[in-house]
Structures are given as structure tokens and as C-alpha cells.
Amino acid sequence: MHIETIREYILQKPSVTEGFPFGEDTLVFKVNEKIFLLAALDSSPLQFNVKCDPDKAIELRDDYPESVLPGYHMNKKHWNTVDFEGSLDDKMLRQLVDHSYEQVVKSLKKSERAALEG
Numbered sequence: 042m043h044i045e046t047i048r049e050y051i052l053q054k055p056s057v058t059e060g061f062p063f064g065e066d067t068l069v070f071k072v073n074e075k076i077f078l079l080a081a082l083d084s085s086p087l088q089f090n091v092k093c094d095p096d097k098a099i100e101l102r103d104d105y106p107e108s109v110l111p112g113y114h115m116n117k118k119h120w121n122t123v124d125f126e127g128s129l130d131d132k133m134l135r136q137l138v139d140h141s142y143e144q145v146v147k148s149l150k151k152s153e154r155a156a157l158e159g
Contacts, residue, residue: 044068044080044087044125050135051078054142055157073153077145078138080125081113087125090115091141101137105129119144 051057051070058071066083069076080089093101095118101109108127112120123129123137146154 044082046131047080047089047125047134047138051138051142057142072142072145073149073157075145075148077141079115086127088113088122089125090120090122091137092119092144093121093137093140094144095119097140 048059048068052059054072056072058074060069060071061067062069063079066081068080068082070078070080077092078089080087090112098111098118098121101121102111105128108124108129110122110124111117113122115122121137123134125134129137146157149157
């Protein structure tokens, strides 16, 4: 999967915005102004950070040690760094994006969640 493909997938989600608040090398996606994915455009291999349930984060790191690592420059309990070009298939990459988005949506105020749902 290419960064443009995942970008298009992410931008289809409700209330998602993208930007470069940390410089031109870090693409950031937010839902209601809360970050749920950061992509390091200058890394090789390409990597992105996603929010994750702490128990699931540990499970993913154990199951995919070559592709899922504790979040680089992030809270290691709640964030994973994912090797975008590693052994994970496109379906798993989309699932990680979805889970991250859902984790952030879950933390929003009830009125904000209701607005996203319809």
C-alpha cells in the first residue's frame, strides 16, 4: 500500500483533517482536532504512528515484532509505530487506522460523537 492510498482511505472518515503542524516531514491526521495518526514521510521504510488500546498494543507488538513497535516519540502505552512497507497486508493496515480513529472518537464528548454519527 502507498501513502497516497492510505491517505485517501483516511480522508473518507467523518470529520478528518490533515496537516503538517510538526513540519513538512510529518503528515498528521486528526478527528475533531485530536490526532489519531502521524506519518513520518522522511523515514525509510515509511512508518506511521497510530493510537491503540494498551492491551491490543502489546498483543500486536508480540504478534508482529518486525512491523509493530512501541510508538516512536509517543506514549508507548497508547501508541504504536507501524512499518508501512513491512509484512502487514493492506487489510491489517486499514484495521490499525480504523482502530486508532475509533480510539480517538471514543474519547470525544458525547455531543461530538453524536455529531460524527449523523
